[in-house]
Amino acid sequence: MREETQTSKVGQAIDAAKERGGAAFVGYLPVGFPDLPGSIAAAKELVAAGADVVEVGVPYSDPSMDGGVIQEATRMALEGGTRVADTFAMVEAIAGAGATPIVMTYFNLVFRYGIERFARDLASAGGAGLITPDLIPDHADEWLQVSDALGLDRVFLVAQSSREDRLRRVAQASRGFVYAASTMGVTGERASLDEKARDLVARTRAAGxxxxxxxxxxxxxxxxxxxxxxxxxxxxxxxxxxxxxxxGLQGLRDMRTTAEGLALAAHGEEQ
Known part of the structure; x- marks a missing residue:
């Protein structure tokens, strides 16, 4: 299985968090919201608050998985002129701040940029790899080859509807971790989580x-x-x-306070 044959930057960050007695805290922020300097400042605050891994979201004009909050943030980023190439500045800043950056993007953006070019620019900036919510391993041959050549992580998604053969295929193709969707539907805040996520994690581990x-x-x-x-x-x-x-600064402070509470909980520390 490819997971075991190459060093995974994201895997190392997750393993380090587990060795401390908890789980890793992975925070997502979009590039360019509220603007590029603001998104970089927010990412640095997220790292300071305890994030082990930062998902760098590339704004996309027609997101299929993102809920209202993320859609609004990415809309503002795109209207502000954010471009795919801005991703690498944010990745570099996160790596410099001491966390592991991984990019989350719809794959059409990578395809249009050039798969190998994107991968090389990502690696040069210190990025760990990609989370690709709309790409399945069956259609990812070029990305699998390029990521193997450059030692980049690739994270594919599973859902409660995923059958055992799909779970095995995703587990085999992923490096770093497998992203398990806690519930069916788009991203967003919820009052409660679907307890079926626990079963999905167990099934995904059993699949390898x-x-x-x-x-x-x-x-x-x-x-x-x-x-x-x-x-x-x-x-x-x-x-x-x-x-x-x-x-403004108040929004940044409030985000950090929120992140600190989530990080403590994920790490199994007292709040």
Whole structure:
């Protein structure tokens, strides 16, 4: 299985968090929201708050998986002139701040940029690899080859509807972790999480995945603590972006406070 044959930057970050007694805290922020300097500042605050891994979201004009908060943030980023190439500046800043950056993007953007060119620019900036929500391993031959050549992680998604053969295929093709969607539907904040996520993590591990992280709907420290009890990483997006919608230094401070609470919960530390 490819997972075992090459060093995984994301895997190392997740394993380090688990060795400390909890799960990894993975925070998502989009490039260019509220603008490029603002998104870089937010990412640095997220790292300072305890994020082990930062998902760098590339804004896309027609997102199929993103909920309202992320859609609004990416709309503002695109209207502000954010481009794919801006991703690498944010990746470099996160790596310099001491966390592991991984890019989350719809694959058409990578295809248009050039798969090998994107991968080389990502590696040069210190990025770990890609999360590709709309790409399945069956259609990822070129990305698998390029990521193997450059030692980049590739994270594919599974859902509660995924059959055992799909889970095995994703587990085999992924390096770093497998992204388990906690519930069916788009991303966003939720009052409660679907307990079927626990079963999905168990099924994905049984299919051969070394690490499984859970996202979609993780909103509160209680959610994070619950997910950390059975998954290797806790992924949060909308709950971090919403405070930034308030704008200015207060929005940045509020985001950091939110992130600190989530990080403590994911890491299994007292709040």
């Amino acid at each position: 995945a070394r690490r499984v992280c859970v996202g979609i709907g993780v909103t509160t420290p209680a959610h994070a603590s619950n997910v950390a009890s059975y998954a290797d990483g806790v992924i949060v997006g909308s709950a971090l972006i919403r405070p930034l919608m308030r704008g």
